[in-house]
Amino acid sequence: MGRDNKYHVSFIGSGNVAFHLAKNMDASGVIIDEIYSPNRDNRELLAKALNAKAIESLASITATSDFYIIAVPDDKVKEVVSSLPPVKGVVAHTSGITPMSVISSRFKNSGVFYPLQTFSKQREVNIATVPFCIEGNTEAAAEKLTALAGKLSRNINAVNSHERKNLHLAAVFVSNFVNHLYHTANTLVEESGLSFDLLLPLIEEVAAKVKTLSPEAAQTGPARRNDKNSIKMHREMLNPHPDFKALYDLITRQIIKQYHE
Amino acid sequence: MGRDNKYHVSFIGSGNVAFHLAKNMDASGVIIDEIYSPNRDNRELLAKALNAKAIESLASITATSDFYIIAVPDDKVKEVVSSLPPVKGVVAHTSGITPMSVISSRFKNSGVFYPLQTFSKQREVNIATVPFCIEGNTEAAAEKLTALAGKLSRNINAVNSHERKNLHLAAVFVSNFVNHLYHTANTLVEESGLSFDLLLPLIEEVAAKVKTLSPEAAQTGPARRNDKNSIKMHREMLNPHPDFKALYDLITRQIIKQYHE
Known part of the structure; x- marks a missing residue:
């Protein structure tokens, strides 16, 4: 947590999942630090709406967030993990199909933050009932991701990569x-x-x-x-x-x- | 209507559709006169619950109901229509796939009373929102079936056999x-x-x-x-x-x- 005693989260991605997670985190008092996306319009729109900073290059992302949520299409997760600079916070992806190992092989504090729901930007979702499937590479990482998910939903589940x-x-x-x-x-x-x-x-x-x-x-x-x-x-x-x-x-x-x- | 100023309905069939229609009609003040079904347990159970008479043979059905609702499996409608004795009330089937002609070729006052919903006996349905698709062989028959459907639902639609x-x-x-x-x-x-x-x-x-x-x-x-x-x-x-x-x-x-x- 920051000096403000609040969770700080940065997002990689500005698609349907990033959009809904970031908006709902912001609404529940989480601070969205930065948003990176190759799509300029999307990242700037979302960053502006959440009072966050839009980042043009992954390499320039600030290393002080508590969480880095990689919410990109399933087939882009690997690429993002390999180009993300070293950070101290917990790095987690939101992909149902991608094993945790893709991320834990590079980051000491990492895991998965998978919301089992369909998201479209045109439609609000009742986030409180969305099942979040959480996995951490350490107990501490799992606990932190569980706490973050708890800001959004009452439906939190420990689910390993095979089950997910x-x-x-x-x-x-x-x-x-x-x-x-x-x-x-x-x-x-x-x-x-x-x-x-x-x-x-x-x-x-x-x-x-x-x-x-x-x-x-x-x-x-x-x-x-x-x-x-x-x-x-x-x-x-x-x-x-x-x-x-x-x-x-x-x-x-x-x-x-x-x-x- | 009977002397009691209420609609009187008899049912042919005691399966999922008959069960839900008859129960909901009863609950909305319609009198269920008689229930015929080849399935003895089903017809007696349903008749008892609705204070109606269970009928063992189609030929013995009383001719004084306002409506005869044929709620049997689609492939049994023809057979029932040909063995129903002459009656004055409106005879209607509840089948989505069976054309009205199957029934209007034999009965002067006839039509279709098709509830577009899935029914299982184990589960209550909110009948008020079920779309009823009504067709009558005369304007008078259509009006009567529409009025009967209006006792159950707010969602009444004129739908011809091809559309249905x-x-x-x-x-x-x-x-x-x-x-x-x-x-x-x-x-x-x-x-x-x-x-x-x-x-x-x-x-x-x-x-x-x-x-x-x-x-x-x-x-x-x-x-x-x-x-x-x-x-x-x-x-x-x-x-x-x-x-x-x-x-x-x-x-x-x-x-x-x-x-x-």
Whole structure:
């Protein structure tokens, strides 16, 4: 902590994750020292909003922050770790798929600060419920990262690199892949001149249902019932959309296999 | 309406949809006259709960209800329509995929009463927000069905058979197929000794996000970024699960095609 008795954090990155973490830290009394990003507009906008300094070159980052949060695309973490100058604070990345070793091999105080959530700049997130998955290369580093996460969320979890990688893969299924199904449905209803809004209560309930029922118990629909007539009709309706039909066929086959074979 | 100035409804079916519609109608002051179902336990349980009469044979259903709601599996609607005795009330089915003609060819006052929602007996649904898709073979039938739906929900929509069929197909994508992805993720996290609960805030946010952003704008993740290293690692992790890998490959290819080709 600084003389002001507050956590000081610098960010490497100014994308969706950096944006939401930095804004919410600032809102909870953490001081954002510096923000580095190769994207000039993004770093200056974010730095200005948080009363932080925008940094043009990684080499010039100040070494006095308590934490350095590397929030860059997964495939850029290694590169950033190797070009970051030596610092005393805890260096952590926010990547689900990148092992801690990528960072702990270079920094004595390091770890992972992975928020298991989807972030878009256009949309506020309720940070207090976001599961933070924390890993430290020492107990002290883990404790510090846990304390920092505690400024943001009530949902803090010790998760090692192997577990985190599996969690990240599962997250792709329930997040990016689910969203792709929403996109598919959106295309279908818009073609019929209907509004996607009609589907929103269903979307909400399907997501809420698995809070109290397992996905296996929650399943319904033509494939669950092995209703061959409905499936045949759906497949005919999808003829103009070979990609949607391929999705339909694969998932329908898997559901039938799960419940009827 | 009966002499009691209340709507009287009889149900054919005692599955998930009949269960929720009948219970919610009863709760809103509608009188449930009779319940027919080939499943003895289900019909007696539901009839008892709603102070209705359980009917053992369709032929013996009383002809004095205002509405006869056929809430049976999609592939059973035709059969029920042909064995229902003549009645004066409005006969409507609740099937997304079955055209109104199946019912209007036999009944003068008929239509469709399709609630666009997923129902499981173990779980209460907020019926007031469920979109009801109404179609009538006459204006009078449509008006009556609209009034009945209005006892349950604020979200009433005039939807013809062609539109409803498309809506039902889209609903399969955002409901049954999404739930299958939840099942996949559940299997993956449980294998790693982690709890599915960790994914719930993400699941909720992905569903909430498309209330304010289009699914196209809401997309994030490795395929959206065309992050080849993450995708390669995920594919290797999925080797023990050929079905999950097939899903991963198909959806990842479609997202990359959408944003990068």
